[in-house]
Amino acid sequence: MADNKRSERLVAMTKTLLDQPATIFSLGHFTQTLGAAKSTVSEDLTYLREVFSALDLGRIETFPGVAGGVRYLPLLSQEGILALVEELCLKLRSPQRVLPGGFLYMTDIIFSPQWSARLGDVFASLFYERAPEAVITVETKGIPLALMTARALGLPLVTIRHDSRVTEGPAVSVTYLSGSDRRMSNMSLPRRALPTGARVILIDDFMRAGGTVRGMMDLLAEFQAQVVGTGVLVETARPVEKVVQEYISLVVLEQVDEVQKEVLLAPNPRLAK
Amino acid sequence: MADNKRSERLVAMTKTLLDQPATIFSLGHFTQTLGAAKSTVSEDLTYLREVFSALDLGRIETFPGVAGGVRYLPLLSQEGILALVEELCLKLRSPQRVLPGGFLYMTDIIFSPQWSARLGDVFASLFYERAPEAVITVETKGIPLALMTARALGLPLVTIRHDSRVTEGPAVSVTYLSGSDRRMSNMSLPRRALPTGARVILIDDFMRAGGTVRGMMDLLAEFQAQVVGTGVLVETARPVEKVVQEYISLVVLEQVDEVQKEVLLAPNPRLAK
DSSP: OHHHHHHHHHHHHHHHHHHSTTOOEEHHHHHHHHTOOHHHHHHHHHHHHHHHHHTTOOEEEEEOSTTOEEEEEOOOOHHHHHHHHHHHHHHHTOGGGEETTTEEOOHHHHTOHHHHHHHHHHHHHHHGGGOOSEEEEETTTTHHHHHHHHHHHTOOEEEEBSSOOGGGOSEEEEEEEETTTTEEEEEEEEGGGSOTTOEEEEEEEEESSSHHHHHHHHHHHTTTOEEEEEEEEEEESOSSSOSOOSOEEEEEEEEEETTTTEEEEEEOGGGGO | OHHHHHHHHHHHHHHHHHHSTTOOEEHHHHHHHHTOOHHHHHHHHHHHHHHHHHTTOOEEEEEOSTTOEEEEEOOOOHHHHHHHHHHHHHHHTOGGGEETTTEEOOHHHHTOHHHHHHHHHHHHHHHGGGOOSEEEEETTTTHHHHHHHHHHHTOOEEEEBSSOOGGGOSEEEEEEEETTTTEEEEEEEEGGGSOTTOEEEEEEEEESSSHHHHHHHHHHHTTTOEEEEEEEEEEESOSSSOSOOSOEEEEEEEEEETTTTEEEEEEOGGGGO
16 A cells, blocks of 8 residues: 555656656645655655666656755657657658659658657757757747747747737847748747847757748847757758858758659768767 | 566656557557566556546556557546636736737747647547547647647647648648638648548637638638537637637637726636536
């Protein structure tokens, strides 16, 4: 019976921690909800931390002291990241993904909750040490990845829109040169969406020349934001020279051969370093 | 030591099940990853099902037989749904949310990973018995809610775009009358995004007259989709007559008083029935 009580607590704690990654729960939270003594809760959490570490389930961090607590971070090891990106590349190489015009169909993966959640954990693992305060993306296809990254890091997601909406109050806008269709576009963010001077990471699904990320950076400069990291799912190998320097992609796309229905891509070699 | 082994298995199982809601895992999956006998895994899962039920952590379903398995559904009780929607209403009533023009600022909540995850569980709870095969939304603000609903139900998310993108192959388009800005807009979905005849649910953030949902239904008719449910986060009390009949909102917005900075809204009374 005592064992069952302990098992029950461990299961309930695991559920609470996984439901809200990166959120710090006080010991008091668990003594109240589980009706257990502080020392018992503390022992349970130490045990949980060890199990998560031993089985590579992510990281459980405990903070000692009066203001102590615990949180779960769904961080992957480098091997875990590489294995996941390899799996993604296999999926992306399917000839059925070649679209007229030599484009690559990725929308199903980007909008898959399972894939976006796993890829969000990857971006969280790459950037969490930089202590970001918000995740930024631009509509539309970057949203699932950015949302899941924000979820893994326990941060708000801020989404830049292409037109300023009347329904969101005063907004800042910039124009930028979009790489994919080679034309000037507009980006806009409501003033109230982001506090001044925040540390942010940028997440997007695709980068060719980097014009969109460049535009995001210009817009965020108006908020005095500090961009501490930029992650994109797929970048094209060409142009080699991008208009942004500091970024990391998970997959590098060499070529889509429309006639042979062949997709040449690979995990970004920088991930293995 | 034997107790610790059991605790370890229970924690690892909980993690696996929560990471991929609605996905069925075979007993064999756990015998392999945990190195335990089938009967042991089976006992553990029965215990886990009871704990989840007793502590109201969501539902664990076990399927007996050779093709047997287990899955986790993050379903809320009616009380759980009502408590969450009450909490949302409290947050939405803040005078600081009143925008020029009498609009209500909700973007921060919609794009919050914590809120969208919890609200996704609500929509999943309302619709899972209708056995949907995909979740459909329209860009942009419906995406986080719809993604999290799809996550809770283990389904793909299909996002309708406002312009047909060259990068996604042949697409079907419809025009519709948007309620909020009273003008004709365009909606488009690539042919390959949804198989013919699928059972789908529609999720969106806001409904005034219902023109957008009507447009979605017209577009989905071209895919012979069966719309088995429609959920919106907030609907306006007026117009009383919407252009769609079958839908459920979580919150009914009576009025936004721009001068008094007052927001009149309440949980949809239909949720309590």
